Amino acid sequence: AKQVPDPEAFIEIRGDGTRLEIEQKFATNFFDEFALEEALRIREKHGGKVRVITLGGGKATEVLRTGIAMGADEAMLLDDPAFFGGDGYATALALSKAIEKDSFDIVLCGKQSTDDDRGEVGPMVAQFLGLPHVGGIIKLDIVDGKATAECPIEGGKEIIEVPLPAVFTAQKGLNEPRVPLITGVMKAMKVQIPKVTPGDLGLSAEDIGVSGSKVRVELYLHPKKKPPVH
Numbered sequence: 001a002k003q004v005p006d007p008e009a010f011i012e013i014r015g016d017g018t019r020l021e022i023e024q025k026f027a028t029n030f031f032d033e034f035a036l037e038e039a040l041r042i043r044e045k046h047g048g049k050v051r052v053i054t055l056g057g058g059k060a061t062e063v064l065r066t067g068i069a070m071g072a073d074e075a076m077l078l079d080d081p082a083f084f085g086g087d088g089y090a091t092a093l094a095l096s097k098a099i100e101k102d103s104f105d106i107v108l109c110g111k112q113s114t115d116d117d118r119g120e121v122g123p124m125v126a127q128f129l130g131l132p133h134v135g136g137i138i139k140l141d142i143v144d145g146k147a148t149a150e151c152p153i154e155g156g157k158e159i160i161e162v163p164l165p166a167v168f169t170a171q172k173g174l175n176e177p178r179v180p181l182i183t184g185v186m187k188a189m190k191v192q193i194p195k196v197t198p199g200d201l202g203l204s205a206e207d208i209g210v211s212g213s214k215v216r217v218e219l220y221l222h223p224k225k226k227p228p229v230h
């Protein structure tokens with residue numbers, strides 16, 4: 001899951017045009033809510049446990065507490081300056097190492113984040129883990145160690161069957177995310193969120209963050225202003 005700027009947050013280009021200043025208003029990424037809800041539904045039907053993982057600073061614990069409030073069993077925060085400022089590649093590498101710390105059957109991510117909007121981290125996680133990936137799913141059934149996923153395509157839909165473990169990215173239409181109960185919110189406020197460093201994952205500072213990135217931002221530009229409508 002990812003913490004992203006609130007849609008109404010003020011964003012300004014700063015300095016030499018290579019960094020953004022974002023108002024301190026954040027929310028859980030829209031598509032990640034569908035991924036979390038699907039994980040909870042799978043657990044309710046098949047058993048197991050749900051762990052929510054995010055990479056970010058201390059404030060990113062809000063995303064994890066939201067997950068706990070909804071019903072997740074565990075949370076993990078990748079919190080270290082070396083993680084920050086990385087591109088999708090560096091982020092996916094760190095997340096895949098965190099996922100590998102425990103056994104798992106299914107990895108669920110949102111199909112894209114509403115800030116960077118690239119839709120790359122989920123597929124890259126699958127690549128690092130060496131697992132099949134199905135993107136943009138709107139239906140998921142688990143039977144006998146296999147998953148059958150449904151994805152919309154132009155003019156129809158596609159049905160894909162993959163063995164587990166596997167990685168899936170979720171989109172709107174998969175489910176309707178639940179509203180946390182007050183008891184869940186109270187539990188989430190008290191829970192201790194474990195923090196993980198690069199060393200815990202067997203990574204060096206050169207592997208992640210800015211140093212481990214394959215993409216460098218050269219310049220942010222304001223969108224062109226639309227002409228007035230008469």
